[in-house]
Amino acid sequence: MEQNGYGAAATADRLDATFTALADPTRRAILARLAQGEASVLELAAPFAMSQPAISKHLKVLERAGLVSRGRDRTRRPCRLEAAPLAEATEYLGAYRDHWDASYRRLDALLLQLQSQPTTPEETP
């Protein structure tokens, strides 16, 4: 197993904040909604059986993690998804997944090749 070289404390802190924010299903649902376009707190609260203050609390966590920014419009203050920390988190979590994904894609190719041959030769290892 290779240990990855990520070491910078700032990156680790940022990732911590991102992962903490993502650990909650409501917050993930909020992000999924914002991925389709900006929305007000009221609009975000609508699909949830949750009060507006409860949603605002979740939004604060997302804002602190840099995943959501708020617009300037005083009355509406629309929420917007900030994708950069997400991309960073995906890249970080992706290393292990990438390893399996790449290995298994090579196995796909090998299986295809073996099946296109008339017979599979029985070789001793």
Added chain:
Amino acid sequence: MTNIADSLRITTPGDTGITIVRDFLAPASLVYECHVRCDLLKQWQSAPGRAMTQCEIDLRVGGHFRYLWQGQGEGGTEAGTEGTFDAIDPNRQLVTTESWTDWNPGPVRATTTFAEHDGRTTVTTVIDLPSREVRETVMGGMTSGMSEAYLALDAILAARIPA
């Protein structure tokens, strides 16, 4: 038609587990062969710049196996895995206990199951690591429940394209 590679699912059950699930478009016997024959293993376990240079398999209960990978270029690093077959159910399941030569945090137990259905084979690998800390290192800081977050991330990022 969806891409078979999209069937890859990685989850983190309990405190020390990692489960990897993936479908393959081949019968179980062939997928199994690719896991226990060195001539086949070497082909798909060799990545660009990192070749599987050694493979020894004694395929019987209590038998040993040993794999070695060599990075290319000057000072190319070596990584190895060696272990024992604890249980063998041909074309269905392999249970191994292994250790890593470059970093050895303790024995790693792995159960690989091959389940054929409708011409496809689902390979499920359940890895049990020595501790929660080891899992976090292996997964690059991923903690319990993060796999769900990861799947959600996929969906969120996919929804943003084109951004």
